[in-house]
Amino acid sequence: MGIIETKNFGIRYGERVVLSDVNIDVPAGRFFALLGENGAGKTTFIKSIIGQNQQTTGELLVNTTLIGFVPQFRDISRDYPLSISEFVSLSYNSGWRFWLSNQEKKRISESLTRMDLADIADKRLGLASGGQQQRAYVAQALVKSPELLILDESTASLDHEHKVALLQNVTALQKAHNLTILFITHELKLVSQFADGYLLFKNGTVSQGEAEDLNVLTLEMTHRHDEDEVRNV
């Protein structure tokens, strides 16, 4: 049984059909790249997975409730006050206790260690570097030990070295904890070194492919990829 399965799944926004006839089956424990041009429906599809889209047709099965999500945009200015460790602890957002239990503290410090943030846990998030901030976002999403981790263009603002480091970090987790990763990205060349498969959003639907096919796609889309890189700089 896959962790995400769809059967003739579709999403509409009012009259506009965003996606239709989506038939995919993502097995657990894999790293999938979500590819496609801006506006092709990648983020909209993710919203359905985390239960935020109302107007859907067909079937979408998400076989886990343990989901970690790293959104594309966050509003963190330089004077954002919270420390990295307190930011990570924001994941504990239910209940009334204003202190953390020992169990929660332990999970937070594990999550910080996994993302190489233990040494700067007390640093202000607002004054951390772009790479550190992205790692903090991922660490926050990992606190509750998710089975499915969704990253929305988390490497877009980073330099090459940090892009690779971040993906190495999450793929290590994928292997160690049988974590499924969905990674929305425009960076084909980068992701082809890590992904086990892909979902390509094109012409109002989604096609699924294996890692081998990624290289073919890489050649086809190299031109577009270059454009994206220019935009990201």
Place this chain on the structure above:
Amino acid sequence: MFNYDFMQNAFMAGTVVSLIAGIVGTFVVARNYAFLTHSLSEIGFAGATFGLFVGWPALLGMMLATSSASLLIGALESGYTKRDNVTSAVSALAIGMGILFLALGHTSTTAATGILFGSVLGISHQDLLLLVILAFIVILVLLFNYRALRQLSFDEAGMFLQSNSQKMVRYIFLVIIAISVSISSQLVGSLLIFVLVTLPAASAKYYVTSTLKLMGLAVAFALFGTWVGLTIAYLTNLPTSFFIAVIEVLIYLLSVWQFQKKA
């Protein structure tokens, strides 16, 4: 100076208000709700004049107006409209109505300036009791929703897969702000709500990096301004609100300055 009943009341009211303003202000600043807070004080002015017009206590009219206005703003704000624009529309309407009720009620200018600029030296035992009860309710509600409120204010983008009770937190928070604004305006007046709700928390965020410490320091800044302001006002016979404003603005400017030097 504590031989006078009115000074005792003023200090106690100032302490309660500073406590609430500092705690609620922490979330207000984190969520960038400063403009909403300011607008709510204008809306509170309309509510107070309405209260006087129909013969209620000004504070009651104020709380009713600010609570319903903030719920309205909460319901109207969505992906389609900018929060600030919705807030401007609602507060423009409110100020207009405030002027109308002021005229209709033949309210004296003393009452109107009391609402706008605060009248801390005129606070009675009864007012004080009401303040304490309201403050107690606000703190209780805040504590019971602390975790959800913290995420909403400091990282709304990270909120997803929400339970219904977490969705309610937005509205609970808006009503809490409304009540806190109404309480605080008793002290500094509705025109100077910034001084106690926004500035202390905005200053505190340059020094500390955890939510609880932020609240603590914001309360300390608010208390310092209020106590020193009341004392100087007593000695000089000049308006309390003026001194509290000057002290809080100075603290804010110093905080920004030291942060920029450090960062």
